[in-house]
Amino acid sequence: MTPPTAAVTETVRQPLIPPSTHPYADVIHRLEAGGSMLPDTPENLMQIIGIYKAYAVPMDFYWRDLLYIAERVFLNPLPAFKYFISQDYLDLPNSYAGEQSKLRIWRGGEKAHPELLEFMAKGETGKLPKLLHHLWHDRINMEFAEACMQAMLWHQNMGGRFNDYLASDAYRANADRAIKAYFRGNPLMLGLYRLFPEMFMEQVKQMSYYANLGLFWEVMAPVFFEMSDIYDEGGFKGVPDAMDFLVNGIFAVAGRPIYHHVYINGECIEIIPKSEGFTWLYEAALPYVEAVFYRTAPFRGTKSYNAQAYQVPAEQADFHYGILYADVFPVGSAGIPPTLLMQDMLHFLPPYLVDLYKNHKRGEADQLIQLGITFQRSMYNVTSAVIQALRGALLYPLDDTDPEHLLANRRFFEAQMDRFLRPEARLPQVQTQDYR
Amino acid sequence: MGPTPLALLLVLPLVGTLVLTLLPAGFSSARIRSVAALPAALQVLLALICWQHPPADLQLSWLPTLGLSLDLGLDGLSLPLVLLCGLLTSLAILSAPADQNRPRLFFSLMLLTNLGVMGAFLARNALLFLLAFELVLIPLTLLIATWGGERRAGAAIRYLLYSAVSGLCMLAAVLAFAWFNAAGPGFDFADLASAELTPEAQRWILALLLLAFGLKLPVVPLHGWQPFTYGQASTPVVILLAGVVSKLGAYGLLRFGVGFLPEAWTAWSPWIAAAGAISAVYGALNAIAQTDIRRLMAFSSLGHMGLLVLALAAATPLSLQGAIAQMLAHGLIVALLFACVGLIERKTGTTSIPELSGLMNPLRGLPFTMGMLLLALMAAAGIPGLAGFPAELVVFEGSWTAFPVATLISLIASGFTAVYAIRLFNRVGFGRLDNTHADWAHTLWSERAPAMVLTVLVIAAGLWPTALTGWSEAETAGLAVRAQPFLLGASGPTIARSSTTLVAVTLPSAPELLPS
Numbered sequence: 001m002t003p004p005t006a007a008v009t010e011t012v013r014q015p016l017i018p019p020s021t022h023p024y025a026d027v028i029h030r031l032e033a034g035g036s037m038l039p040d041t042p043e044n045l046m047q048i049i050g051i052y053k054a055y056a057v058p059m060d061f062y063w064r065d066l067l068y069i070a071e072r073v074f075l076n077p078l079p080a081f082k083y084f085i086s087q088d089y090l091d092l093p094n095s096y097a098g099e100q101s102k103l104r105i106w107r108g109g110e111k112a113h114p115e116l117l118e119f120m121a122k123g124e125t126g127k128l129p130k131l132l133h134h135l136w137h138d139r140i141n142m143e144f145a146e147a148c149m150q151a152m153l154w155h156q157n158m159g160g161r162f163n164d165y166l167a168s169d170a171y172r173a174n175a176d177r178a179i180k181a182y183f184r185g186n187p188l189m190l191g192l193y194r195l196f197p198e199m200f201m202e203q204v205k206q207m208s209y210y211a212n213l214g215l216f217w218e219v220m221a222p223v224f225f226e227m228s229d230i231y232d233e234g235g236f237k238g239v240p241d242a243m244d245f246l247v248n249g250i251f252a253v254a255g256r257p258i259y260h261h262v263y264i265n266g267e268c269i270e271i272i273p274k275s276e277g278f279t280w281l282y283e284a285a286l287p288y289v290e291a292v293f294y295r296t297a298p299f300r301g302t303k304s305y306n307a308q309a310y311q312v313p314a315e316q317a318d319f320h321y322g323i324l325y326a327d328v329f330p331v332g333s334a335g336i337p338p339t340l341l342m343q344d345m346l347h348f349l350p351p352y353l354v355d356l357y358k359n360h361k362r363g364e365a366d367q368l369i370q371l372g373i374t375f376q377r378s379m380y381n382v383t384s385a386v387i388q389a390l391r392g393a394l395l396y397p398l399d400d401t402d403p404e405h406l407l408a409n410r411r412f413f414e415a416q417m418d419r420f421l422r423p424e425a426r427l428p429q430v431q432t433q434d435y436r
Numbered sequence: 437m438g439p440t441p442l443a444l445l446l447v448l449p450l451v452g453t454l455v456l457t458l459l460p461a462g463f464s465s466a467r468i469r470s471v472a473a474l475p476a477a478l479q480v481l482l483a484l485i486c487w488q489h490p491p492a493d494l495q496l497s498w499l500p501t502l503g504l505s506l507d508l509g510l511d512g513l514s515l516p517l518v519l520l521c522g523l524l525t526s527l528a529i530l531s532a533p534a535d536q537n538r539p540r541l542f543f544s545l546m547l548l549t550n551l552g553v554m555g556a557f558l559a560r561n562a563l564l565f566l567l568a569f570e571l572v573l574i575p576l577t578l579l580i581a582t583w584g585g586e587r588r589a590g591a592a593i594r595y596l597l598y599s600a601v602s603g604l605c606m607l608a609a610v611l612a613f614a615w616f617n618a619a620g621p622g623f624d625f626a627d628l629a630s631a632e633l634t635p636e637a638q639r640w641i642l643a644l645l646l647l648a649f650g651l652k653l654p655v656v657p658l659h660g661w662q663p664f665t666y667g668q669a670s671t672p673v674v675i676l677l678a679g680v681v682s683k684l685g686a687y688g689l690l691r692f693g694v695g696f697l698p699e700a701w702t703a704w705s706p707w708i709a710a711a712g713a714i715s716a717v718y719g720a721l722n723a724i725a726q727t728d729i730r731r732l733m734a735f736s737s738l739g740h741m742g743l744l745v746l747a748l749a750a751a752t753p754l755s756l757q758g759a760i761a762q763m764l765a766h767g768l769i770v771a772l773l774f775a776c777v778g779l780i781e782r783k784t785g786t787t788s789i790p791e792l793s794g795l796m797n798p799l800r801g802l803p804f805t806m807g808m809l810l811l812a813l814m815a816a817a818g819i820p821g822l823a824g825f826p827a828e829l830v831v832f833e834g835s836w837t838a839f840p841v842a843t844l845i846s847l848i849a850s851g852f853t854a855v856y857a858i859r860l861f862n863r864v865g866f867g868r869l870d871n872t873h874a875d876w877a878h879t880l881w882s883e884r885a886p887a888m889v890l891t892v893l894v895i896a897a898g899l900w901p902t903a904l905t906g907w908s909e910a911e912t913a914g915l916a917v918r919a920q921p922f923l924l925g926a927s928g929p930t931i932a933r934s935s936t937t938l939v940a941v942t943l944p945s946a947p948e949l950l951p952s
Contacts, residue, residue: 327868327869327871328871329794329797329799329800329869329871330798330799361800361875362799362800362877362878365799365878366799366800368799369799369800373871429871429872435871435872
């Protein structure tokens with residue numbers, strides 16, 4: 001008996017280019033269809049949105065403290081209290097969120113998130129002096145943020161003009177003015193500056209990267225908060241929706257300025273003035289993704305790499321130790337795998353993620369790892385957004401009808417996927433829900 | 437105290453077996469396990485009572501025409517081993533999984549093995565010893581053949597063949613004791629102690645005893661069954677095999693070889709010491725090369741048996757004390773090692789070293805089990821403060837004067853223990869825990885409990901070495917065929933008939949030690 005068949009009512013669109021033969025052909029076809037590297041499943045959506053929320057709360061502290069360090073702590077030779085952010089910075093309104101913002105794009109943002117303020121007041125241990133919270137590590141772990149900044153500083157040349165500018169005469173002149181102003185009346189430090197000028201210059205460069213990352217995360221925190229709110233309101237229908245929200249956000253702020261101002265004795269010294277035209281996308285977002293998602297450093301994680309045995313590439317551009325490749329088992333380090341970030345996010349998990357983790361693997365006993373893997377999934381989605389944004393900026397629309405254009409897009413996607421051909425990449429793992 | 441406790445020590449496992457078969461069908465495997473562990477735990481209690489209140493010997497005529505009598509006794513040599521046997525049997529039973537397959541049969545066979553070993557340790561009659569010695573073979577073969585790895589049948593056959601040869605040699609040795617005894621046939625230990633044997637007969641009997649007990653220990657080159665069987669047997673069985681049954685071989689050598697044939701033993705001791713040293717080196721080097729944790733443990737055990745044989749060969753009061761200490765320390769350590777390996781295997785499904793790594797991971801690994809494994813490996817390597825150190829120290833100190841070269845070789849071999857211990861732990865404990873494989877539940881406290889008890893005992897014995905050496909000081913001094921190292925140069929010991937049933941050595945009296 002012939003089984004009944006449904007009448008085909010929709011017109012099947014013939015593909016204009018042949019299927020990809022890349023090992024990640026499925027992922028590439030998904031990207032070409034406007035999707036994400038992360039499969040579109042309800043659980044994936046729940047996981048990534050939940051973790052964005054948990055990430056956004058500490059990130060709301062990270063960007064404030066990064067700017068506080070870059071602008072106020074600056075070259076303090078003993079910055080023991082650099083994580084004790086001033087109230088001014090805690091109350092600093094976000095530049096892109098809320099009615100008061102200079103460029104309102106997202107919701108909220110009048111001052112630090114209420115969950116962050118609540119946690120900072122009592123942490124896990126209860127109401128104790130701030131110093132005890134700090135020493136007990138019952139706080140937001142800024143060490144993770146600094147590790148990300150250091151990855152950007154260390155890899156330096158990752159596109160954009162930012163790093164080149166740090167070697168320019170204009171930058172050095174501004175930095176020199178800031179150093180002399182900061183140490184005015186301090187003959188010891190000024191004498192040291194005269195003896196070792198490059199050491200001080202390097203410190204100022206590091207401060208500029210503090211500012212760079214702070215300004216980058218100032219954007220990302222309200223993006224993630226709003227994504228969580230939209231999800232709670234039933235707004236996103238799938239992973240591509242969430243990715244599109246990120247892509248739109250990237251385009252909305254792509255041209256916003258990246259700068260470094262320092263406030264010394266009430267005077268604002270513009271070490272990197274806004275007029276230099278450094279932009280959020282090219283001077284902050286892309287270098288950040290490259291440094292933290294892909295490269296970082298071969299010193300962390302559950303595997304020790306031996307440079308003398310040629311296990312570490314000679315070229316920094318070949319480094320692939322970032323979150324997209326990491327073993328997320330917490331090993332106690334600040335960087336990747338992001339142990340300290342996992343601890344930070346643990347405090348702000350939405351209830352639906354807590355319930356999810358309870359039902360898998362070792363339940364509460366290993367939810368640090370489970371949320372770390374969720375974080376890894378979510379970063380594959382963020383990377384997808386960046387890839388789509390780059391494709392949008394540099395190449396052709398996905399619905400272009402010119403096969404040549406589609407092939408150019410294909411080559412771009414395949415080149416991006418080539419970076420995940422190495423065995424450490426977690427792209428194959430995130431294709432299934434078993435990876436937890 | 438009367439002899440009742442001695443009888444009870446044998447009755448308990450028998451009653452336990454009977455009770456297990458009568459338990460209602462609705463009893464869960466975990467509850468059957470608890471019931472099975474009880475008789476062995478009571479044996480420990482009884483043995484401790486016997487330690488405080490030594491019982492009288494039990495002498496019952498059984499088959500007088502054959503010279504078989506139910507003569508049971510407990511002295512400084514057998515008491516610690518009886519304790520060890522009861523303790524390790526109960527812990528081995530408790531280390532079985534809660535959902536043990538065919539629990540009644542499994543635990544009954546475990547208790548029958550305990551009965552055999554316990555009977556051998558308590559026996560004061562060679563035929564009774566032989567019966568008990570042979571009894572061990574049957575339940576153990578069934579245990580290996582029915583529960584274990586994929587190649588368990590082959591392991592059981594190999595164990596059966598080697599043990600059958602061992603049993604035959606033992607039978608021949610016991611018969612030879614009676615036949616060649618010019619004073620007349622008799623199987624009581626007293627008869628064996630006073631046997632009038634020609635030097636040639638002594639040599640033949642000793643050769644048979646060395647084969648019988650050397651296969652049981654085992655020692656190179658009689659170890660063919662051991663790595664394979666330890667690799668295939670289930671964890672509780674291998675705990676019993678390595679921790680208790682192997683001690684039967686050492687006990688036999690001490691009781692029969694050193695005790696009843698001192699002259700032949702003295703004559704052959706250089707070769708025995710050489711076999712011990714070779715075993716120590718062979719075991720350690722093979723352990724380094726293994727890719728499976730169970731086989732590594734098997735070769736490690738072989739190496740430690742080599743130290744034991746060296747101490748027995750030297751047969752000085754100190755070395756014999758060291759031999760007893762080594763029996764106890766090795767029993768505890770090897771049981772702990774296999775208990776930990778059993779937990780690893782139960783959770784990860786493998787004992788293959790290349791397949792395991794990162795088990796120290798605090799969230800997804802087995803950090804508690806690995807902590808205990810690390811402690812057991814340190815104890816096996818002779819780290820001070822743990823049970824292995826005092827035992828090995830006394831063995832080396834006691835054997836040095838008699839066999840310096842063999843002792844030195846064994847000492848170096850003992851150093852290799854640290855090599856394979858570090859290699860194993862580095863590969864299995866550290867490194868990358870592959871997320872795709874790290875999907876196992878953590879160990880429960882009930883699963884950890886047997887290993888935790890052993891861990892406490894390993895630490896306690898290291899901090900209080902008298903717990904290892906203090907049981908048998910008088911007996912080992914009495915059995916020694918060589919003087920203590922520090923007595924060399926003074927007039928040597930003379931072999932004499934003691935008032936006890938054992939051959940004893942009359943040490944030079946104090947005035948003889950004084951310089952003239």
